[in-house]
Amino acid sequence: MSEETLGAIAREACTAAGLTDLDVVPIKVSENAIYRLPQSRLVVRIAKPGQRAAAERELLIADWLRRADVPAVEPADILATFVMVRDRPVTFWKELPPHRGGSATEIATALRRLHALHPPRFLSSIDPFVRLEQRIDAAIILPAEDRQWLHQHLDDLRNAWSHRIAGRQWGPIHGDAWEGNVVTADDGTTLFLDLERTSIGPPEWDLTSTAIKHSSFGWIDAQQYTEFVAAYGYDVTNWSGFALLRDIREMRMTCMAAQAAARESSRLAQAQLRVDSLRGRRGQRPWDGWEAIP
Structure with a gap:
């Protein structure tokens, strides 16, 4: 439209x-x-x-x-x-008042406060795979073989999720906690935006969003991630179930880029880079070249 x-x-x-x-x-x-x-x-x-x-x-x-x-x-x-x-x-x-993207420490502090709440009855459970199949189908700008691989990878992730390792007690989570959705106003107040994905789920899901900024993409350095862990009081990367949440988050980001490329061909290179990363064509993490999509 x-x-x-x-x-x-x-x-x-x-x-x-x-x-x-x-x-x-x-x-x-x-x-x-x-x-x-x-x-x-x-x-x-x-x-x-x-x-x-x-x-x-x-x-x-x-x-x-x-x-x-x-x-x-x-x-x-x-x-x-x-x-x-x-x-x-x-x-x-x-x-909103004048604001900027939240720092890793500010995001951790806000998440700790959110995760401590008792969930209201109207909150539903997390769906990590919402709309991913449709986004792959819409990404006709990608080679057919890559789309087929993405569908298979999605099936594998769904199966792994159904047999996932138990972690911390489920409760309220934001669902998409990165600095575009957790911002800090000029008066120092950190607040949540874009509540579309807020649900009941594993708190590790929110923590993974910042963890992969360091381990998968190198967007934040080791010191910043250490400060994030200290502010929240828990390092999700030490949990045995982290790899699955990491893989799902990376898949979501890739499917979003693929959908964006289908609408705007100038984003094809970024979408293809993400697919290539998931498929092992760009070596080990952290991968260079992943860029935020506005």
């Missing part, structure tokens, strides 16, 4: 929610389109078709975190924080 059409949906949603500020400014237009309303200091988030339940659940999660006194993005203080426009679920949020 074009940015022009998504912008029109954002304006329709504002009108449906009773807002008069229709000056929508794009922040990010990808799987979920996000717009600012500068005058109202609100954010409009447009989800994909078929994601109504997930969008409503994200508002519930944000409200739960607010009541638990865990800093996170907050629903807007308006009467209707959720509307449907055509087939698109649209939610409204308070604009």
Whole structure:
């Protein structure tokens, strides 16, 4: 869907929610389109078709975190924080204060606080493989043989997950805890964004996101990872089940890149590099060249 059409949906949603500020400014237009309303200091988030339940659940999660006194993005203080426009679920949020990506230590501290909470009844269990099959199918820009390998690798990971090693007690997890989703405001408050993947699961899942930044990609150095471990109080890489979570996270990142390449051919090189890494064509970890996809 074009940015022009998504912008029109954002304006329709504002009108449906009773807002008069229709000056929508794009922040990010990808799987979920996000717009600012500068005058109202609100954010409009447009989800994909078929994601109504997930969008409503994200508002519930944000409200739960607010009541638990865990800093996170907050629903807007308006009467209707959720509307449907055509087939698109649209939610409204308070604009964030000036912020930056969280450091490894800040992410660890925030996760420790989140993981200590008692989960609410509406939180469902983690699905590590959500939408991966569809992303592989959509990645027609990749060679057919690589797509076939990705499907087989996905089957292998699913089988390994069903026979996984038990770790720490399951509880609330963010689900996608990297510095784009765990940010620190200018006043020093670290808060969670993008609550779409928040669920009940192994706390090791959240810790793996930072661990592989060091062990798989070299995005952070040994000192930064040591500080992360010290702040959280546990090193997930010493756990015997770490390799499986690492492999699943790397697979998710690869499938995301493959889907992005199918939409924008300039990202093909990054997608192919990730596939080649998983297939052993680029040697041992840490792999050079993995870059964040906006």
